Amino acid sequence: MTVDITRDFNPLRDPDDRRLNRIAGPSALVIFGVTGDLSRKKLMPAVYDLANRGLLPPGFALVGFARRDWADQDFAQVVHDAVRAHARTEFREDTWQQLLQGIRFVSGDFSDAASFRRLRETVEKLDVERGTMGNHAYYLSIPPNQFGIVAEQLRSSGLVKDTADNPDGWRRVVIEKPFGHDLKSAHELNAALRTTFPADSIFRIDHYLGKETVQNILALRFANELFEPIWNRNYVDHVQITMAEDIGVGGRAGYYDGIGAARDVIQNHLLQLLALTAMEEPISLGAADLRGEKEKVLAAVSLPSDLRLATARGQYGGGWQGGEQVRAFLEEDGMDPQSTTETYAALKLGINTRRWAGVPFYLRTGKRLGRRVTEIAVVFNRTPEHLFRRNQTAGLGQNALVIRVQPDEGVTIRFGSKVPGAGTQVRDVTMDFGYGHAFTEASPEAYERLILDVLLGDPPLFPRHEEVELSWKILDPVEEYWREQGGPLEQYTPGGWGPASANALLARDGRTWRRP
Structure with a gap:
């Protein structure tokens, strides 16, 4: 018996009708x-x-x-x-x-x-x-x-x-993901899929793009007049994008060896977050316009000429973390004790556009770090010291807007405020927005949104092959440089925030990593 279920289900309902979500059609x-x-x-x-x-x-x-x-x-x-x-x-x-x-x-x-x-x-x-x-x-x-x-x-x-x-x-x-392990393999993978499916029928899932906070970057930037005027090189000192995990590779050692932190996270998740943070306002929220602006950013990304001064990597060592004794990366089951695969990676990138020229973007990811957190921190220039003396602002850092992607989804703004009392002391305070206490609606899990978008044929949250290949063009020179350097890799303490070389990467520019 044939079942006609199409009469009451219209996946093309008015997108401006806030009463109803779009419902997948027969599939x-x-x-x-x-x-x-x-x-x-x-x-x-x-x-x-x-x-x-x-x-x-x-x-x-x-x-x-x-x-x-x-x-x-x-x-x-x-x-x-x-x-x-x-x-x-x-x-x-x-x-x-x-x-x-x-x-x-x-x-x-x-x-x-x-x-x-x-x-x-x-x-x-x-x-x-x-x-x-x-x-x-x-x-x-x-x-x-x-x-x-x-x-x-x-x-x-x-x-x-x-x-x-x-x-x-x-x-x-x-x-x-992974969509290949370098530019050549990504191109071959796309060619293999294109023999069967047209380009608009291939959906590459990056689950980070399905997270509510990531999607909120567009609303934060382009639905508010408050931020966009200062979202540029005239006001921004630098940007830090972090994805930290507090766990090791565990049973994934065989898979992880030979891939590493940069291929596993930076090439996809972090470069996508960079693109959303740095892109120009698209003409619309349609897939072609959104992807086009992201691709412009990725095409404008540049690496410093001396990669020794622009990259850092390491492997977590053994020790105590959170009251538990943990094994070093090289001691994990199934791991090659001579492995040069990194569990921590950090890069310094530039973006050659009028908006971002001269503003460094620092990307880092690692395992066995201090806590599980993913965030984008836009750090603003220091204010001139002509009104308040240095001793009055000793507790004042740089203003920052921090987008917390996970686990405590929200946005924090850090700014200076006078300390109550007779004197004049200015100190950092924070203003916080959290999804959990600002909305009664529960955020859907990323895969819910992405699977529904596949069934609807709605592709804005899915990177197309041009984005994938541009990302590999950025990372391939780094991977080649690291391959030439060989090993052994610098070890870092579990529960900390990475190897000393990562701190030196920012210290050379007179900056420090945020402690989430």
């Missing part, structure tokens, strides 16, 4: 790699949360593909357990039963054409039973070296070819 999501942590902890719970919020149509279908010898009900139990353990919203039996009706599983191998023929039979049957209308999104939650194989199997099996009876059905592919 099926096929997840490759459903047995992995990403699928279990993020993707399956996000699908349930979308359904729980009424943002998926009743006929939505979820298909898992893996080598496990599971029946549909076995996979459904896996989804159920993942939802119970990791969903953001409360568990509701009616939501689960609705979702359960569209859950299917296909057992197979990426290299087996027969497996993909079974997958085609499954999704075509769902088109009839669930009314998914040939609209299929393929989420490749798998290692990047398997992307090309799966894309070719999808093409050769007819899974991305519009059927004659429904030529308007769409096919989209979703891939996770």
Whole structure:
């Protein structure tokens, strides 16, 4: 029996209507790699949360593909357990039963054409039973070296070819970072995907871009007259962008070795945050305009000529952190004791535009640091010392606007205020905005927003291949320089804020890193 679920679901509702969110139209999501942590902890719970919020149509279908010898009900139990353990919203039996009706599983191998023929039979049957209308999104939650194989199997099996009876059905592919390991591999990866999918059907997920605070950068800058006039070289001394983790590589040692902090975080997350911070105001919030402005920034990024003075890297050593004795990076299970892979990386970058000429952007990321935090700190010039004497402003630093991306999402402004009393002492104070206490609405998890955008075909939050390749053009010279330098790498104390060379990187410019 064919189910007509399209009558009440219009994904193109007026975007200015604040009463309703946009709801995905008829569609099926096929997840490759459903047995992995990403699928279990993020993707399956996000699908349930979308359904729980009424943002998926009743006929939505979820298909898992893996080598496990599971029946549909076995996979459904896996989804159920993942939802119970990791969903953001409360568990509701009616939501689960609705979702359960569209859950299917296909057992197979990426290299087996027969497996993909079974997958085609499954999704075509769902088109009839669930009314998914040939609209299929393929989420490749798998290692990047398997992307090309799966894309070719999808093409050769007819899974991305519009059927004659429904030529308007769409096919989209979703891939996770890393998008290659250098410029050459990123270009090859894009070419492999483009043999199967057109450019506007390839969605590259950087989950940081789905976070509310990251999206709020645009609102902060362009919806307020307060900040934009001073968001330039005339007032800004420098910008610091930090992503710190307080954990080590743990069981990911085999994956992490050879990748490192710069490839894992700077090339994607931090350069995207830099682009959003430094971009010019786009003509609109449409995908082409947003991406165009970000690409202009990335194309204008420059590295100092002497990379010895513009980069720092290190590996965490062993010791005590948070009352627990932890192992050094080189002592982690499965780690090569001669590894020169960095767990901390810092760069100094410039942006050759009229707005930012001469303003350094400092990027850093690392594991086993003082706390888990991601933030963007815009640090302003010092005020001239003509009214207050130096001893009166000993407790005054530079004004700063800090955008906290995680975990305590919000914005802090640091400025000077007179200390109460008879004398005249000026000291730093802060004004704080936090999402948690400013809004009654709970922020959706990043993957909720991104999966919904894939199903809607709304691409502004997804970097296109030009952005990816520009980012690799920035990082490749650094990776080449580090490769030439070899090892061993500088060790830093767990629970601290990185190697001494990172402090020296800013000290040479008369600056210091913020302590989040």
